[in-house]
Amino acid sequence: MDVDDPSPRVGGGSGADPPRIRRLEESVVNRIAAGEVIQRPSSAVKELVENSLDAGASTVSVTVKDGGLKLIQVSDDGHGIRFEDLPILCERHTTSKLSAYEDLQTIKSMGFRGEALASMTYVGHVTVTTITEGQFHGYRVCYKDGVMENEPKPCASVKGTQVMVENLFYNMVARRKTLQNSNDDYPKIVDFISRFAVHHINVNFSCRKHGANRADVHSSSTSSRLDAIRNVYGASVVRDLIEIEVSDEDAGDAVFKMDGYISNANYVAKKIMMILFINDRLVDCTALKRAIEFVYSATLPQASKPFIYMSINLPSEHVDVNIHPTKKEVSLLNQERIIETIKNTIEEKLRNSNTTRIFQTQAVNSSALTQVYTQKDKGTEVKMASGMKSQKTPVSQMVRTDPRNPSGRLHTYWHGQSSNLEKKSDLVSVRNVVRSRRNPKDACDLSSRHELLMEIDSHCHPGLLEVIKNCTYVGLADEVFALIQHNTHLYLVNVVNVSKELMYQQALCRFGNFNAIQLSEPAPLQELLLIALKDDELIGDENDEKLEIAEVNSKILKGNAEMINEYFSIHVDQDGNLTRLPVVLDQYTPDMDRLPEFVLTMGNDVTWDDEKECFRTAAAAIGNFYALHPPILPNPSGSGVQLYKKNKDCMASGEHVDSTDEDDIDHELLAEAETAWSQREWTIQHVLFPSIRLFLKPPKSMATDGTFVQIASLDKLYKIFERC
Ligand code: ADP
Ligand code: MG
Numbered sequence: 001m002d003v004d005d006p007s008p009r010v011g012g013g014s015g016a017d018p019p020r021i022r023r024l025e026e027s028v029v030n031r032i033a034a035g036e037v038i039q040r041p042s043s044a045v046k047e048l049v050e051n052s053l054d055a056g057a058s059t060v061s062v063t064v065k066d067g068g069l070k071l072i073q074v075s076d077d078g079h080g081i082r083f084e085d086l087p088i089l090c091e092r093h094t095t096s097k098l099s100a101y102e103d104l105q106t107i108k109s110m111g112f113r114g115e116a117l118a119s120m121t122y123v124g125h126v127t128v129t130t131i132t133e134g135q136f137h138g139y140r141v142c143y144k145d146g147v148m149e150n151e152p153k154p155c156a157s158v159k160g161t162q163v164m165v166e167n168l169f170y171n172m173v174a175r176r177k178t179l180q181n182s183n184d185d186y187p188k189i190v191d192f193i194s195r196f197a198v199h200h201i202n203v204n205f206s207c208r209k210h211g212a213n214r215a216d217v218h219s220s221s222t223s224s225r226l227d228a229i230r231n232v233y234g235a236s237v238v239r240d241l242i243e244i245e246v247s248d249e250d251a252g253d254a255v256f257k258m259d260g261y262i263s264n265a266n267y268v269a270k271k272i273m274m275i276l277f278i279n280d281r282l283v284d285c286t287a288l289k290r291a292i293e294f295v296y297s298a299t300l301p302q303a304s305k306p307f308i309y310m311s312i313n314l315p316s317e318h319v320d321v322n323i324h325p326t327k328k329e330v331s332l333l334n335q336e337r338i339i340e341t342i343k344n345t346i347e348e349k350l351r352n353s354n355t356t357r358i359f360q361t362q363a364v365n366s367s368a369l370t371q372v373y374t375q376k377d378k379g380t381e382v383k384m385a386s387g388m389k390s391q392k393t394p395v396s397q398m399v400r401t402d403p404r405n406p407s408g409r410l411h412t413y414w415h416g417q418s419s420n421l422e423k424k425s426d427l428v429s430v431r432n433v434v435r436s437r438r439n440p441k442d443a444c445d446l447s448s449r450h451e452l453l454m455e456i457d458s459h460c461h462p463g464l465l466e467v468i469k470n471c472t473y474v475g476l477a478d479e480v481f482a483l484i485q486h487n488t489h490l491y492l493v494n495v496v497n498v499s500k501e502l503m504y505q506q507a508l509c510r511f512g513n514f515n516a517i518q519l520s521e522p523a524p525l526q527e528l529l530l531i532a533l534k535d536d537e538l539i540g541d542e543n544d545e546k547l548e549i550a551e552v553n554s555k556i557l558k559g560n561a562e563m564i565n566e567y568f569s570i571h572v573d574q575d576g577n578l579t580r581l582p583v584v585l586d587q588y589t590p591d592m593d594r595l596p597e598f599v600l601t602m603g604n605d606v607t608w609d610d611e612k613e614c615f616r617t618a619a620a621a622i623g624n625f626y627a628l629h630p631p632i633l634p635n636p637s638g639s640g641v642q643l644y645k646k647n648k649d650c651m652a653s654g655e656h657v658d659s660t661d662e663d664d665i666d667h668e669l670l671a672e673a674e675t676a677w678s679q680r681e682w683t684i685q686h687v688l689f690p691s692i693r694l695f696l697k698p699p700k701s702m703a704t705d706g707t708f709v710q711i712a713s714l715d716k717l718y719k720i721f722e723r724c
Pocket of ligand 2: 047050051110111112116117
């Protein structure tokens with residue numbers, strides 16, 4: 001059948017004739033391809049600068065008009081282009097950098113496809129002026145649609161090559177319009193040049209708007225990376241950078257090396273700045289960027305948008321450079337492992353970099369709240385920061401002794417800090433930093449603390465570590481157990497136990513370098529101790545005895561105040577009032593209902609006369625206080641709501657409690673319980689498990705003491721389902 005003359009359809013079936021397939025004209029093909037390679041003015045600039053670098057330039061100057069739509073001019077002092085190559089310079093797939101496909105495996109140059117210049121001639125007017133070494137004059141030639149428009153004209157020229165692209169996208173109406181309507185590309189161009197300037201420190205870069213006297217990027221070659229960063233991004237960025245380096249020597253020969261700079265806890269920005277070069281190519285790697293962002297937000301939530309400069313080097317055969325039309329991305333062999341190694345290195349670095357950290361009181365939101373209570377003469381005025389009414393309550397009633405009694409629930413009084421407090425605590429923090437800078441060894445080099453950290457490492461169960469590092473949080477199974485999945489296995493994890501251990505380990509890791517939770521007003525130790533002792537039936541009813549115990553304990557704490565403040569940021573003032581607690585895990589505040597018990601444990605259970613034991617027991621007390629215990633208020637979900645009936649007698653007498661009379665419920669208390677429980681659930685998912693994944697080194701005992709229980713293996717379940 002002649003395809004040009006299809007016979008009429010038999011039977012009058014539905015649908016139109018299939019459209020004819022034609023071969024596109026070459027100029028159309030080229031223009032379509034060009035639109036892909038040169039997506040916007042900044043991509044043209046990137047290609048041109050890469051050509052200059054490939055030509056061995058030591059100076060690259062960029063001039064831009066109208067965000068690059070009117071003019072892009074890139075001049076370099078590289079090796080230039082031979083006269084005899086000029087006729088084919090802008091044809092598609094002409095390159096001096098690659099001859100056989102195999103060369104791609106070892107290619108060092110940034111370009112290799114021979115497409116960039118050609119593409120520019122299909123979507124703009126290109127003029128090249130170039131001179132090679134030993135010539136008396138250069139040549140200038142214009143190109144259109146891949147070919148020379150004129151014979152090369154001799155002209156006066158300085159060393160190197162200048163490529164000028166005018167009226168970009170003049171023949172692509174839609175593209176030009178979109179670009180004209182959106183913000184101009186100049187900031188993107190500046191961004192590219194800045195990144196190049198940070199990596200290629202031996203090249204002078206400049207970038208300016210056409211007609212402007214001042215360059216927006218102006219870098220001069222230097223031997224120091226930090227100088228280059230300072231040059232481009234300013235001294236304030238450099239001040240907050242830490243050097244980072246890692247190589248993967250697993251296989252005996254180092255197959256992967258990374259070095260760079262990352263920002264510390266003091267660097268605060270709105271957006272992450274990630275400058276990544278892989279084998280000297282400026283690329284993006286979303287997976288790596290995400291992993292780094294995650295480490296920062298888990299480790300330094302206040303500084304969660306870091307500045308990162310990173311140069312990764314791998315054997316070229318491990319990098320596939322040919323996966324993206326603009327070479328914006330590359331694909332790596334063992335990418336997951338490389339990302340994991342980098343992630344761990346950054347995490348380690350951030351945790352150890354706290355000596356140069358400027359402490360700031362944790363800015364807490366309404367879900368992680370700050371306690372404010374003000375003592376006045378006999379009673380205590382409880383202040384609600386957000387203008388809620390205050391009430392006078394004796395301090396002894398501020399802690400709930402009956403879970404259903406609303407009076408004295410301390411966590412009710414947690415809320416945002418007043419600016420006054422912030423200033424005060426900032427001052428304290430700054431002093432701390434100054435002190436720790438003067439005596440940098442003071443806090444962190446205590447050998448007993450090191451021994452405890454080593455114990456944690458040596459007791460770590462590698463199997464469990466693998467499980468928690470790579471697990472997925474499924475949800476809460478009940479009040480104490482959470483469900484996690486690792487590969488095809490499901491585990492029940494005791495949230496209280498793992499959080500206690502995590503807090504213990506964190507207390508030792510952050511030792512001497514805690515951020516502070518500031519209590520707005522001092523909480524008298526004596527009172528807290530009495531509250532804790534109040535229900536202790538073992539001590540008997542003698543108030544005197546309790547008073548005495550409280551006094552002894554508060555004396556012990558006062559006597560050790562300097563040490564516990566220095567190492568654990570538990571601050572007791574001269575009058576015996578507790579004023580500050582440590583931030584053991586960012587974004588997390590302990591349940592203040594447990595504060596009196598904590599103070600008692602600190603006084604009673606800490607071994608004070610042996611340094612190592614003292615650190616261990618104090619960290620354990622902190623671990624116990626900060627652990628995610630179930631809230632003291634009973635869980636109101638399901639039939640638990642019955643516990644919030646006002647009429648307790650009816651419950652006590654065992655009457656039928658199934659029917660819930662709306663009016664009978666203590667709604668205020670119920671709401672509080674609901675908040676406490678849902679907040680805990682949120683914290684378990686969003687704070688605890690991400691931190692566990694990052695920080696916890698699970699001790700071997702957890703494999704056998706019921707903390708981790710494997711409950712199902714999905715492959716076995718599938719087998720069961722298959723049989724059904
Ligand atoms: P590629 O860089 O992939 O080879 P391009 O289209 O970008 O392809 O460039 C084609 C060729 O032109 C390059 O291989 C190089 O030989 C030459 N060239 C381009 N720009 C320059 C320059 N600034 N200096 C010297 N040679 C250049
Ligand atoms: Mg190129």
